[in-house]
Amino acid sequence: xxxxxxxxxxxxxxxxxxxxxxxxxxxxxxxxxxxxxxxxxxxxxxxxxxxxxxxxxxxxxxxxxxxxxxxxxxxxxxxxxxxxxxxxxxxxxxxxxxxxxxxxxxxxxxxxxxxxxxxxxxxxxxxxxxxxxxxxxxxxxxxxxxxxxxxxxxxxxxxxxxxxxxxxxxxxxxxxxxxxxxxxxxxxxxxxxxxxxxxxxxxxxxxxxxxxxxxxxxxxxxxxxxxxxxxxxxxxxxxxxxxxxxxxxxxxxxxxxxxxxxxxxxxxxxxxxxxxxxxxxxxxxxxxxxxxxxxxxxxxxxxxxxxxxxxxxxxxxxxxxxxxxxxxxxxxxxxxxxxxxxxxxxxxxxxxxxxxxxxxxxxxxxxxxxxxxxxxxxxxxxxxxxxxxxxxxxxxxxxxxxxxxxxxxxxxxxxxxxxxxxxxxxxxxxxxxxxxxxxxxxxxxxxxxxxxxxxxxxxxxxxxxxxxxxxxxxxxxxxxxxxxxxxxxxxxxxxxxxxxxxxxxxxxxxxxxxxxxxxxxxxxxxxxxxxxxxxxxxxx
Ligand code: G3I
Ligand code: 9MR
Ligand code: ZN
Numbered sequence: 001x002x003x004x005x006x007x008x009x010x011x012x013x014x015x016x017x018x019x020x021x022x023x024x025x026x027x028x029x030x031x032x033x034x035x036x037x038x039x040x041x042x043x044x045x046x047x048x049x050x051x052x053x054x055x056x057x058x059x060x061x062x063x064x065x066x067x068x069x070x071x072x073x074x075x076x077x078x079x080x081x082x083x084x085x086x087x088x089x090x091x092x093x094x095x096x097x098x099x100x101x102x103x104x105x106x107x108x109x110x111x112x113x114x115x116x117x118x119x120x121x122x123x124x125x126x127x128x129x130x131x132x133x134x135x136x137x138x139x140x141x142x143x144x145x146x147x148x149x150x151x152x153x154x155x156x157x158x159x160x161x162x163x164x165x166x167x168x169x170x171x172x173x174x175x176x177x178x179x180x181x182x183x184x185x186x187x188x189x190x191x192x193x194x195x196x197x198x199x200x201x202x203x204x205x206x207x208x209x210x211x212x213x214x215x216x217x218x219x220x221x222x223x224x225x226x227x228x229x230x231x232x233x234x235x236x237x238x239x240x241x242x243x244x245x246x247x248x249x250x251x252x253x254x255x256x257x258x259x260x261x262x263x264x265x266x267x268x269x270x271x272x273x274x275x276x277x278x279x280x281x282x283x284x285x286x287x288x289x290x291x292x293x294x295x296x297x298x299x300x301x302x303x304x305x306x307x308x309x310x311x312x313x314x315x316x317x318x319x320x321x322x323x324x325x326x327x328x329x330x331x332x333x334x335x336x337x338x339x340x341x342x343x344x345x346x347x348x349x350x351x352x353x354x355x356x357x358x359x360x361x362x363x364x365x366x367x368x369x370x371x372x373x374x375x376x377x378x379x380x381x382x383x384x385x386x387x388x389x390x391x392x393x394x395x396x397x398x399x400x401x402x403x404x405x406x407x408x409x410x411x412x413x414x415x416x417x418x419x420x421x422x423x424x425x426x427x428x429x430x431x432x433x434x435x436x437x438x439x440x441x442x443x444x445x446x447x448x449x450x451x452x453x454x455x456x457x458x459x460x461x462x463x464x465x466x467x468x469x470x471x472x473x474x475x476x477x478x479x480x481x482x483x484x485x486x487x488x489x490x491x492x493x494x495x496x497x498x499x500x501x502x503x504x505x506x507x508x509x510x511x512x513x514x515x516x517x518x519x520x521x522x523x524x525x526x527x528x529x530x531x532x533x534x535x536x537x538x539x540x
Contacts, residue, residue, distance in 0.1 A: 007461030055395025095484025459483025
């Protein structure tokens with residue numbers, strides 16, 4: 001039995017809703033003085049397929065007075081406490097962004113910037129090619145590949161996931177620069193750049209090292225197998241440069257074009273470097289077909305394999321068309337060609353980046369792809385309307401079907417929120433409000449309005465998850481993880497020993513989650529699960 005709320009809270013002028021598992025009369029109680037300021041009754045029951053629960057929705061949108069509250073039912077059940085206030089997501093936005101600094105590889109994290117979460121420089125030894133490692137080449141050529149962000153709870157650094165995380169962050173900055181000026185207290189703070197761009201630059205500079213002389217980009221830089229649960233500086237396994245893949249190359253081409261644009265007025269030299277790297281990657285793509293990626297026998301680091309690179313090529317062509325005016329016809333030709341293919345146009349994850357193409361086409365002030373705009377608009381609104389319908393039949397106003405709870409389902413939730421935000425930005429009047437509310441509902445789910453009554457962001461909410469599958473969190477001897485991490489979240493077919501032990505077969509998808517450090521398939525953290533939420537909070 002429970003009443004589930006966004007445990008962080010609500011904006012005063014937004015819709016405010018909660019989910020109860022039982023019908024009741026309820027009061028909204030001021031948590032400071034225990035006075036009741038509102039009373040209401042749950043609405044009629046809804047069967048919620050993703051959680052297997054019968055849900056009785058609660059609405060208290062009428063309350064707009066800032067304060068700290070909880071919901072109290074007639075039977076004595078109460079919800080977690082939450083805020084109503086104007087800057088309710090400010091600190092969240094800051095901490096969600098700060099964790100990218102904690103993922104930095106190749107430099108020490110000093111007390112001045114990292115607080116208690118310090119560690120020595122990690123993974124600074126030169127890397128060698130996988131091929132040389134496998135064949136045991138004596139004295140193999142080695143390369144300085146240091147830098148970038150650790151991908152996740154592991155120490156690997158992978159080109160495509162890095163590009164996707166950067167894309168969420170850089171598009172957020174491009175759309176809402178005024179909301180992303182926060183000081184992150186990182187080594188570069190106080191220079192001429194906003195800290196968000198300082199942090200992204202740390203990853204971008206590393207990513208430039210991932211481009212081979214051919215213009216193609218290496219798929220990943222990892223050890224042969226995942227490290228034990230040690231601090232990063234205690235992991236001394238050799239780091240290996242894996243072969244070039246077309247997926248990595250196309251994601252690289254796209255994100256470097258985007259970066260070239262975002263940094264143009266601020267760091268002209270870097271902007272030029274990024275553009276040239278993007279063009280070289282594009283030329284490689286034009287000369288080379290799809291190349292998949294598979295781990296060699298015996299290796300277990302992330303695969304990030306993709307059966308198609310069309311969506312990546314689509315994104316690269318759209319980005320370059322917008323940014324690079326030296327080959328307009330060449331990019332447009334490919335963009336038209338890929339656009340006609342039967343692929344999604346609305347995803348923002350590592351397997352499917354097509355939504356970034358839609359974003360860049362529809363938000364280009366130069367209208368570089370003018371004749372494609374109406375088609376892309378239609379596709380975007382069709383998907384936004386589908387998501388609105390999904391959340392209308394969900395007891396949690398969540399735009400997910402039971403099948404959508406894949407590994408990292410919270411990313412699916414958040415990327416859907418991004419799509420709804422884009423629909424809101426492209427609409428006016430009541431439609432704009434409608435899409436915005438739907439987008440915000442997804443944040444409420446993430447922060448506690450869900451069947452497990454849990455906030456999937458560390459440090460935010462009375463019942464926030466605490467045990468991410470993250471090597472440094474485990475090995476640092478500090479009780480709590482740093483605040484601001486987003487968990488991967490429920491996975492309908494969990495596949496790690498910790499989750500298999502904790503989750504009974506037949507558990508509904510929304511409940512297939514365990515806050516256990518061992519559960520990599522439900523409770524890991526990654527850079528590209530945090531980045532969409534930075535986008536969301538920057539908008540809200
Ligand atoms: O693509 C299929 C889709 O067609 C199908 O409908 C769906 C049904 O389950 O599955 C989809 O494939 C899933 C794929 O992710 C794409 O979402 C796989 O089942 C699922 O196993 C796969 O999980 C990935 C996981 O690695 C295992 O490969 C996660 O997305 C990905 O985030 C995760 O990434 C790991 C890295 O390997 C290493 N670093 C940490 C990171 C996070 O756990
Ligand atoms: O810790 C690893 C995690 O970061 C990855 O996402 C996951 C999938 O690649 O793999 C985890 O490592 C596990 C490995 O795959 C199997 N042996 C146990 C490892 C975790 O303790
Ligand atoms: Zn490292």
